[in-house]
Amino acid sequence: MEPKLSSDLLRGHTDTIVLAMLMKGDRYGLEIYHQILARTGEQYELKVDTLYSSYKRLEKGGYITSYWGDETQGARRKYYRITDKGRELYRQNLLNWEFTQKILNKLLKEEDE
């Protein structure tokens, strides 16, 4: 059997994914989009609206901030930067996920490999 990616499951973690992408530095909207596509081997059909509602939600909550870049040529890009509050949320979400994953494995794995 071929494994398939559960997009629904991933979508539930969009905020944390965005925060994770920003942990190593500021990025602009499309950059994050491309990075997610690349890391999931283009298997995850991420819609832009999902991503942007996440940006807006995180920005509203004070977890990220945004600013217009000063590109001299080509279109201007809007960059996102993670805040301390955002880092804290990321770490907490990561802990939650690792914990949940353990429980989920206990619940799901019936057959021993």
Add this chain to the structure above:
Amino acid sequence: MNTREYIDSLFSDYQKTSALEDFKEELKSFLDERIRTLVKGGMDEKDAFEKATSELGDISAVADEISRKKKQELIGEMYLKTTHYMSTWRIALYVLCGAVFGFGVIVAAISEYFSGDVNAPLGSLLVFGGIPILVFLFLWLTQETATREAMEWKRALLYVVTAGVFLFGVFVFLVTYFEKSAGLPYAIATLIPFVLPSSAFGVFLILTEKDRSKPWVIKQREEYMKRSLERFGDPVQEMRFGLFSAALWIAGIAAFILLTILFGFKFSWLAIVAALIGQMLILATFTKSH
């Protein structure tokens, strides 16, 4: 279609706010670059546009968070935007009338205090209260608003004259009522030359009134009718609701008049309150429970 036009068309229903403009700018830069990337990957321009826009999903949902003003809500706001239709001289007149009215009320209060006579404040109210009310009425009727067209000035003048006679009639009634040598029977008799004909003509004017609502209001009203139909269940129920209410108010007003004659204003207003409570109860009974 270029990306600018495409994005404009996506958000045409939303009110222009700086936050929304900023978001549109960001989205345009996103889309442009995404298309460029796809073209670089070997796609032709048209396919790249198609793919990039299909990846957007329900992007207007994001705009809901930024600029909550959709067309529907704008209509609601239009009800309040009357100042838009007011010329400077109208505003000046409104303000002047308000000031004169306030002056009338103050003078009436003072004269009541100093003279102790009821006629003094009444006279002051007739002149300084009555005239601004009539001018207000004229301005209001001939005022175009977001919801209705202005009334023709000749017809508005008829209303004003009718209202003037009515107000004068009320004034005469009150003066006669408080006059020691006259009293209530005489006061009621004064209703015949002034209040009665002016009321009759007023009713005639109101009944022959054309609907001056603007088209969008008429549409809204039809929607409201549809909703109220759902609320009452069926038209028969609604008719019964109307009949019950009418019966209640006839009884209420009759009780009011009777109580006024027997016990005076001190108690008779309770009849109106009772009728209001009854109306609420009828509405509650007839509203379909969900």
